[in-house]
Amino acid sequence: MITQHMDELNEANLNALCTIWEQKQNNFRDDIQELLNQSKKLDRQLREAADEPVDPEQAEEQFKLEQLMIHLTVELQRLNDKDNAKKDWQNTLDQIRAKITSMSQSLSEVGLIDLSAMNELCELPDNSQRNYKLLSQALKRCENLRTENLSVLIDHVRTDIKQWCDMTQHPPPALDAKNDCSSNEMLVQLEQKLADLKDYYNTNQEILELYAKHVKLLTRMTALKDQSKDRNRYQNRGGALLREERERNCISNKLPQIEKQLDEMVQAFQHRTGKPFLVHGVEILSRISSNWQNYHLAKEQQMNARKAVLFQDKLPQAAAVGPIRRACSVPFVSRTASETSLKHLKPRAPI
Structure with a gap:
């Protein structure tokens, strides 16, 4: 001490x-x-x-x-x-x-x-x-x-690149078959690619997070639409229907606000860099428009499918009505034949 x-x-x-x-x-x-x-x-x-x-x-x-x-x-x-x-x-x-x-x-x-x-x-x-x-x-x-564990490090960096590509809405980089080997040069290139992705995300984090939120809300709205078409939605649901309706309304109000914010941010990005803001290789606002088109198309396809199911359900019922009526109808009897047969009947002797 x-x-x-x-x-x-x-x-x-x-x-x-x-x-x-x-x-x-x-x-x-x-x-x-x-x-x-x-x-x-x-x-x-x-x-x-x-x-x-x-x-x-x-x-x-x-x-x-x-x-x-x-x-x-x-x-x-x-x-x-x-x-x-x-x-x-x-x-x-x-x-x-x-x-x-x-x-x-x-x-x-x-x-x-x-x-x-x-x-x-x-x-x-x-x-x-x-x-x-x-x-x-x-x-x-x-x-x-680093030299002794090149393959391990390269695989790890590739995994990180895939994760950061998802976060930055970038398409995964194409692998060059000629350079598909464990070398220090390849590791350096992959590490630089990873560093570029991280820098891009940190620079444009607000836009990327807002776009991810838009995708999440639109996906949730699709799920709520699917739930509303469930035939058993009125059974044992309690207040779930009301909560779902409120959530749908809330999402419907939030999505236009997010799109307005994104439009302003993207314009500022384009003014600053002179380049379009891409999401998986597509301009972000065009991507949002495409997502809405897919949403409405899926909605229309579901409506058509539901109509087709209802139509198929009615066909067996319509086919069963004819035999039932024929089986239950009273047979036609000629009046003349009926009267003639009654004449041959003899009255019973009183007891």
Whole structure:
């Protein structure tokens, strides 16, 4: 416990000293820059006030001032070069961190690496040679794992692409049979395709979500229409019929509002990009119109099918009416024949 406390104190003191050193360097640079600015100003004043010909004293002052400006310029350049080298070093480490973060993310999704450990390493604000060595080792490990598991990673990225194509309403990309093999170039291309899909979705998320909502409501309206045509809908339904009717009315009111919003957003998109907003390769408003046409066509087909069923149900009934009437009708008896037969009947003798 004591050792840990001392280490924390030493680290705090070291950080404080580093902070002070950076402040001193910045102040020193500012002082050098200020001296250089004053020297240049004095140089202009001396040149303007110089007599012709220049006397030896003025020439000596001019020479000393020029030497001072040279030294100040060199020192300022050295400091700037040092800062640039520091920035280049920082950029180098940041690039390594970015590569590790990207690779470890995809590797962790297929269970090949501990993402938390890699993130912890990349988040260290340490630009020392020791940390550079650790980062280089981690990058090398990620590259080796990536090379050894290309087929697994490619299959995983393809699955992600399919999901994001559904979310962005994009048709799935066609696979090139010539490049249908596990290679690092193919993995890089697929990862770029996935990154483009994610960027497209994030940029146009509002339009895509609103269109998906429109499709969902129209599908629900179709289901409610189907329920309303059920012959048994009045049996044991309770308040379901009323709820369904209210839902249908609510959807009927929402759909035009969504279409109006989409029309405004799509026009803004086209004005911004100069391109139509496509849904599965079709302009989105045309797609919505096509969805409505399919809805009305399905509705008409269902009505025709129901009429055909009713007509078929009536045919057996109509066919059964004729035999029933013939079987139940009274047979026709001739009046003359009936009277003749009665004449041959003899009356019974009274008992």
